[in-house]
Amino acid sequence: MEHIVKLLSVTEVTHDVLSFRLSKPAGYEFLPGQATEISINDPEWKDEKRPFTFTGLNEWPWLELTIKIYTDHQGVTQEMARLQQGDELIIRDAWGAIAFNGDGYFIAGGAGITPFIAILRQLHHEKKARQNKLFFFNKTLRDIILKDELTWMLGENVHFMFTREGGSSPSDGRIGHVNEFFLKQEVKDFSKPFYVCGPEKMVNEITSLLAEMGVKAEYLIFEK
Numbered sequence: 001m002e003h004i005v006k007l008l009s010v011t012e013v014t015h016d017v018l019s020f021r022l023s024k025p026a027g028y029e030f031l032p033g034q035a036t037e038i039s040i041n042d043p044e045w046k047d048e049k050r051p052f053t054f055t056g057l058n059e060w061p062w063l064e065l066t067i068k069i070y071t072d073h074q075g076v077t078q079e080m081a082r083l084q085q086g087d088e089l090i091i092r093d094a095w096g097a098i099a100f101n102g103d104g105y106f107i108a109g110g111a112g113i114t115p116f117i118a119i120l121r122q123l124h125h126e127k128k129a130r131q132n133k134l135f136f137f138n139k140t141l142r143d144i145i146l147k148d149e150l151t152w153m154l155g156e157n158v159h160f161m162f163t164r165e166g167g168s169s170p171s172d173g174r175i176g177h178v179n180e181f182f183l184k185q186e187v188k189d190f191s192k193p194f195y196v197c198g199p200e201k202m203v204n205e206i207t208s209l210l211a212e213m214g215v216k217a218e219y220l221i222f223e224k
């Protein structure tokens, strides 16, 4: 089902990520981790649907999206960055495979953090976030989405990792990629759920590796 919603406000999250606050249709619901197909309600753009994840809490009276803007070509995100308060978007029903299925390990790359923002905010709200661990991979320090809030929610259980030199300092994070050595070092219990979201190649590599290391298929949670 389609709903027309209004843009209430836009705030900057990082140099290329914006947070959009949208009006919420009466009775609209999503599970933390779910996304919806979105388009801009304008004759030129309304058929250009793209998936984005709700990052707010269900009980908030508005909807929130956290979106990485690609300025290298004229796509939907570049157009969304131009929207003004009061402009309209079309949202559809919420869907998605990423949902909380017990305490475990979250591994995110870049904008792949968005379903985990929703899940971790909900867990934090229930005072349960710190029973989980987050490994958050970004190119450099300035690319980290909601660094302060994630640190506040997870304390010592958040680990910021950088894939490119030059953006980190020893107190802020480490350079690295996920490989068998990394997982053996960082993971104490492979019988827990693993939540993985990020670029497709990263998700494929990590989920294959975790499966080889004995993680049960039902505990590998990612967008298929």
Ligand SMILES: Cc1cc2nc3c(=O)[nH]c(=O)nc-3n(C[C@H](O)[C@H](O)[C@H](O)COP(=O)(O)OP(=O)(O)OC[C@H]3O[C@@H](n4cnc5c(N)ncnc54)[C@H](O)[C@@H]3O)c2cc1C
Pocket (backbone or CB within 6 Å): 035, 050, 051, 052, 053, 054, 065, 066, 067, 068, 069, 070, 072, 073, 074, 075, 076, 077, 078, 096, 111, 114, 115, 223
């Ligand atoms: C289930 C799901 C949930 C998602 N949730 C979120 C979310 O919450 N937040 C978020 O930021 N993203 C999210 N995404 C990703 C998001 O859908 C894409 O970033 C978005 O569709 C990009 O739309 P676009 O029209 O701007 O770019 P598209 O045209 O769709 O291009 C996407 C990619 O291709 C590259 N590309 C395409 N054409 C060109 C070109 N001509 N020149 C250079 N590069 C090009 C872009 O750099 C980009 O990497 C989600 C994806 C899925 C599947």
